[in-house]
Amino acid sequence: MDDFPPYLPQEIIVNILKRLPVKSLIRFQCVCKHWKHLIKSSYFVSEHLHHSSLQNPCLLFQREMSGDPFILHLLDSRLQVRELQNDFWCAQIVGSSNGLLCIGMGKYILSPLSFLLWNPAIREVRQVPINDFERASAVGFGFSPIINDYKVVRITIGILKSRVDVYSLNTGLWKEINFGKLKDLSFCSNAVTANGTLFWRAFDVKDLDEISVKSLGSDFDLIVSFDIAMELFTLIPEPAIDPDSSAHLVVCENKLAMLCLTFDSFLIDLWVMEEEGTSEFGKRWSWTKKHTIITSSGMLFPSVIWRNEIVCKSDEVVWTSIWGIQYATTILPLLNLSTHKLKKLAIEGCATVYSRIFNHVESLVPVSSIPIEEPSS
Template sequence: MMKNKRVEDDTLFLPEEIIRDILIRLPVKSLIRFQCVCKDWRNLFKTPPFIADHLCHSNRQNPYILSQRDHLLYDSYSDLYYVGSDMQLWRFQNSPLIEHLNYDKIVGSSNGLLCVKTNRLHRSFLLWNPAIKEVKLVPETDFRMDGSCTIGFGFCPSLNDYKIVVTFCEHYYLEMVKVYSLRSNSWKEVKYRLGACGMFNSVIVNGVMFWWGYKKIRKDHCVYFEVVIFSFNLATEVWTVIPMPEQHSSTVYQNLMVYEGKLAFVYFEHSAIHLWIREEGVGASGETWNWTKKFTSNPYPSGELFPETMWENEIFCRIWDWDSESTTTVLFNPTTEKFKNLNISKCDDKHEIFNYVESLVSVGGTKSVTKFLKRGAHLVECGQ
């Protein structure tokens, strides 16, 4: 470990490891400004270990809820808002690209990167880090992306890669799966044998992507539809079907989340929130996993709760109040079993919700919106 050193003018120099420890705690905006302090700092901010440590600290201390207007209810999607730990609502204005996001829709968020489905460029996506103002145009896919598609986006730690997973259903049955890799900057088709006929609300845990959905089963010469969870390992690209918790009965007020680093299934039933987590280990019938019920909340006094996401180990919920016929937002703390009213209008049922954290992660794109827009225009003109 380096020791403090004094020069002739008695200026105090901090050890490099202390300086680094201070820097990883600063917001991205400050780090961008500090790049001009010296060449060593500018190079440090681009190193993978520093980027990873800064991201780890941001995930613990500065997570946000990101809100975008629902694409089914508005002609423009560009209004973005975020809520921080101060519970204040802020307009998302820190990137000039925001002005060009009309008719584009955020479909995923991971480690500070936003996956944006763009309607301006045919069958394509953008990968965007708003904090460092960097954007990358993803090569287009070879099939249409409409309401029958489900899209997942996330990070694979073992490959150090970000992937977009697009599933396409035809007549309610899964017909095609395409996967994009940021490292290879290319798409490929992935085999599946799922019997899936509907997939919803993707979430990623330790490099595995999960959806809840419906699986077609045949029994006694009849066809049934069973609610299950589909998993896709981003490293091995292998699909698995996981049964729901035994006590679960299908409800529209349900969602998949990440709770304490594990897959969680949360649903609202009989005026209470129920949370199950997926534990690794051998279950009763020999599986390598099992479901454990974490808690059932006290009854909520009025309204219907829809659990949206986990935010700092609290469940972010939207509530439909039958008396006032309006939507409000609350946080439910599983430890204290208390509800906290947020009353954030920009997170109501007209907005889509994502977890978000600022980071230095690069998408390998451009920081010039002008160059990006020219590139997009070139693709359209060439019919690519």
């Protein structure tokens, strides 16, 4: 009989471990030095993140009540809800990317006193230094796979002075960059990030050339994009949406998209943007209406896309009585993009109509900028 202990190849160990939740992997670092080094390696962190993003996507609910404690609930892929414990007050989520949350500390998201980078799954927090900035017009947070870096973007457009400041997680420094075409823009949305680019909605453009004006239409609504790797801004026309609809930016299959709700007809449209190469005037973009869903009620407010479904906000609740005490269970409406059918989930602890909703994934990504090398086989 062979006296050697059982052996599993490295690739099989990785394939098994990457399917486990973060909480288990943190405990398994105590098994041996090799496992500890493996689980902390950039290679395994990337493998685990890729698997979790596809198989275990989550939703974050942040209650919008200014001045209150920072209240977060997480809905996992098994439809279980739990509260994420923290000690933050007067905070707002700027963005969520690969398990990292950028938190703006202060009552108002556009004028935070400071920023934090936080991975709630591994309980790591990093304070982002901040200079004496003026009140911001827009902020954003995202990741570029091209340069493997996370960046915080802070845009300030003032009467006398305008500036754009970018913080890099890799360098740990802020730097001011050219704001280019941003003069005279007014930002009117929170940022979303897709495929290494940040996007905001904006309006009231005054400095576009004649060609750009013709392409944007009569109301001049547009989208501002920021390439995180190149640190360049681009202005993109919005789709031809109903002027009476309520619209906001989302991400669909890692592409920029827009959800539009028309109140009088109870229609929800999903537009997806495609990049069509470049021309002499720069990149060319096109919008395609992928879905039009007829809903039975005007009280469904589309928020994000999650697992091939449109997550809606709703004020619908179900009341139950236990030993004479009334308990409210929130109803979370989901519109399936394939069947267009409405499904309602009963979830505990999340008042969805009063919450901002974010796509999220639990990951091992550290908030430190120091990478750990891939383990040797």
